Every structure is written in structure tokens, then in C-alpha cells.
Amino acid sequence: MASAQYSGISSEIYNNLRSKLSGFGINLAGNNGRISEKGVSAEYNYDETTQTLVVNNVKVGFPASMMYSSDKILQKIGEEVKNAGGNVQV
Numbered sequence: 001m002a003s004a005q006y007s008g009i010s011s012e013i014y015n016n017l018r019s020k021l022s023g024f025g026i027n028l029a030g031n032n033g034r035i036s037e038k039g040v041s042a043e044y045n046y047d048e049t050t051q052t053l054v055v056n057n058v059k060v061g062f063p064a065s066m067m068y069s070s071d072k073i074l075q076k077i078g079e080e081v082k083n084a085g086g087n088v089q090v
Contacts, residue, residue: 001007002057002058002070004077004088005053005055005089006071006088007052007089008086008087009052009084011048013081013085016084020080021077021080025038025040026077027033028046031045035073038063038067039061039062039064041061042058042073043055043056053086055077060072
């Protein structure tokens with residue numbers, strides 16, 4: 001399953017990231033949970049204390065699979081993390 005961890009995510013960066021990702025149909029409600037929208041599903045956990053965001057079990061089904069793979073979704077999240085000032089961990 002596709003997953004990624006991001007660091008340097010202050011609450012300001014997290015809120016900016018949430019706003020950006022909602023424009024792509026990925027809505028992070030609160031600091032942790034599960035998304036399942038338009039064929040994309042994943043689990044996420046944001047820890048404000050350690051300033052980390054973990055995205056796990058990214059799966060892409062129809063209709064999103066017509067345009068995206070799980071790696072492409074994580075790449076897009078990573079780009080938005082970097083644009084917001086956070087770091088992608090490998």
C-alpha cells in the first residue's frame with residue numbers, strides 16, 4: 001500500500017495544505033481520519049506536537065483511476081507539502 005510521511009508541518013502549514021488539497025477533492029477533516037472520495041481512499045494522521053503528517057493506505061479506484069495512481073496522489077500531496085513549507089520524508 002502506498003504511504004508517505006511529511007515533517008515540518010506546523011498547524012499553519014497543515015491548514016494551508018488542507019485548503020489546497022480540498023481543491024483537488026481530498027478533504028482532510030480534523031487531524032486524523034480516513035478519506036474516501038471520488039475513488040481515492042486513504043488514512044491520515046497529523047501530529048501537531050511533532051509536526052508530522054502521515055498518509056497511509058492510499059488506494060485509487062474508479063473514477064479517479066482513470067487519471068491518477070496512488071503514487072501520483074502521494075506525489076501531488078508531496079508537492080503541496082513542499083509548496084506550503086513542509087518536508088517530504090523517504
